[in-house]
Amino acid sequence: MRLNAFADVSLRAMMVLAAAPDSNLLTTQSIANAVGTPYNHVSKAMARLRELGMIDVERGRNGGSRLNAAGRAATVGQLLRLLNTRADPADCHTLNGECPLINECRLRGALARAREAFYQELDPLVIAELPSYRQMAPVFAMIGLRPGL
Numbered sequence: 001m002r003l004n005a006f007a008d009v010s011l012r013a014m015m016v017l018a019a020a021p022d023s024n025l026l027t028t029q030s031i032a033n034a035v036g037t038p039y040n041h042v043s044k045a046m047a048r049l050r051e052l053g054m055i056d057v058e059r060g061r062n063g064g065s066r067l068n069a070a071g072r073a074a075t076v077g078q079l080l081r082l083l084n085t086r087a088d089p090a091d092c093h094t095l096n097g098e099c100p101l102i103n104e105c106r107l108r109g110a111l112a113r114a115r116e117a118f119y120q121e122l123d124p125l126v127i128a129e130l131p132s133y134r135q136m137a138p139v140f141a142m143i144g145l146r147p148g149l
Contacts, residue, residue, distance in 0.1 A: 001118045007083040009037050010045040011076065011127075017055060017067040019131035020145065025064025030143045052082055067128070076130075077123035 003011075012035040020026055026034075032042040046065055049055045054071035058064060092099045092108060099105075 001115060003080070004084070004086070005041070006045060006048075006085070007080055009035065009041050010049060010083050011079065012037065013042060013045050013049065014054065014067065014071060014074070014079065014127045015131045016136070016139065017065060018072065018128045019136040019140070020066065022066065024145060025058055025062070025066055026143075026145075027064045030145075031065070034139045034143050048083070052079075054079070072126075072128040074127050075123050076125040076127065077119040077121070079127065080122065081119055 013031050016031050016034045017026060028043050028046050029039055031046070032039045035042065046055065046057070049071070050057050050065075054068065054074055055065045056068045092102050092105070102108075
């Protein structure tokens with residue numbers, strides 16, 4: 001199974017926030033620099049993570065984002081379920097309408113069960129436990145922070 005780009009960026013942002021010292025607010029630009037992704041993509045991910053209650057955001061000159069308690073406790077499987085904007089794992093709707101095989105299709109159900117099994121495998125992985133010091137030290141040095149691990 002492949003993650004969509006939005007979920008990938010969101011998970012990366014969550015990992016950076018999880019590794020940041022609790023006292024530090026990270027700007028969206030610094031997160032974008034840290035994960036090597038354009039600002040506008042990270043900005044959309046941050047907005048969605050805020051809607052989901054995973055991060056706290058402070059506006060203003062010294063503002064930024066930080067992971068909150070719900071974000072620290074969130075698992076990768078849980079987050080991917082929330083970020084997956086595609087309800088159907090198969091592309092049963094084409095430009096010409098629905099797939100002619102859609103009636104009583106067993107493949108759609110099998111793909112949905114496979115996706116859930118994928119998420120279940122990721123349920124034990126807690127976001128806050130993913131980043132390591134070795135992983136984050138160079139990233140935070142690049143944006144001028146020390147990792148909080």
